[in-house]
Amino acid sequence: QVQLVESGGGLVQAGGSLRLSCAASGRTFSTYAMGWFRQAPGKEREFVAGITGSNGRTYYRESVKGRFTISRDNAKNTMYLQMNSLKPEDTALYYCAAGYVDNVYALPQKYDYWGQGTQVTVSS
Numbered sequence: 001q002v003q004l005v006e007s008g009g010g011l012v013q014a015g016g017s018l019r020l021s022c023a024a025s026g027r028t029f030s031t032y033a034m035g036w037f038r039q040a041p042g043k044e045r046e047f048v049a050g051i052t053g054s055n056g057r058t059y060y061r062e063s064v065k066g067r068f069t070i071s072r073d074n075a076k077n078t079m080y081l082q083m084n085s086l087k088p089e090d091t092a093l094y095y096c097a098a099g100y101v102d103n104v105y106a107l108p109q110k111y112d113y114w115g116q117g118t119q120v121t122v123s124s
Contacts, residue, residue, distance in 0.1 A: 002026045002113040009118030012032075012086055016122070020081040022096030022115060029053075030074035033099045034083045037108060038092035038120075045095070048083060050104030059104045072075040086122045091096050 020036070035050035049070040050059045058070050067084040077120040079096060097111035105111070 001079055002029075002032070002098050004098060004113055004115035006096050006115045006118040007095065009094060009120045011121045011123065014022050014086060014122055014124050016086050017082070018120060020077040020083065020088065020094055020096075020118060020120075022081075024077045024079070024098060026077070029077040029098075030103060033102050033104050033111075034070075034072060034079045035097045035099070035104060035111060036070060036079075037095045038090075038095060039095070039117075040092040043092075044047060045108050045123055047106035047108075048094070051079065051107075055104050058103070060107075083120070086120075088122045088124045090120060095118050116119045 003025040003067040005023045031053045033052050036048040037045050038048050039045040047061055051070045051072050067085045072079040095117045096115045099111040
């Protein structure tokens with residue numbers, strides 16, 4: 001069983017930055033693929049970024065490339081999402097997710113564990 005707890009969300013003006021963290025329980029964190037998803041009101045949950053466990057390969061949705069950076073510290077069982085140049089359209093509830101299979105997928109159903117989410121609000 002893996003428990004995930006997100007933190008770091010908040011209210012920021014457009015152009016600002018936030019760093020999200022996802023703390024994971026369990027001794028096999030380094031073997032899981034990890035991902036960040038977001039969901040805005042009335043919209044489906046969408047993939048934001050992902051990172052593999054074995055080699056730290058990263059993947060991003062097109063709209064965040066060059067602005068967001070995903071990383072992980074396996075010694076601390078923690079994943080991060082550095083978000084720069086934030087835009088109002090980045091406003092959403094951000095979730096972290098972990099998957100047994102060490103591949104990054106854009107489909108939420110490919111992940112086995114989810115956190116409760118942390119709210120990010122970007123004002124214009």
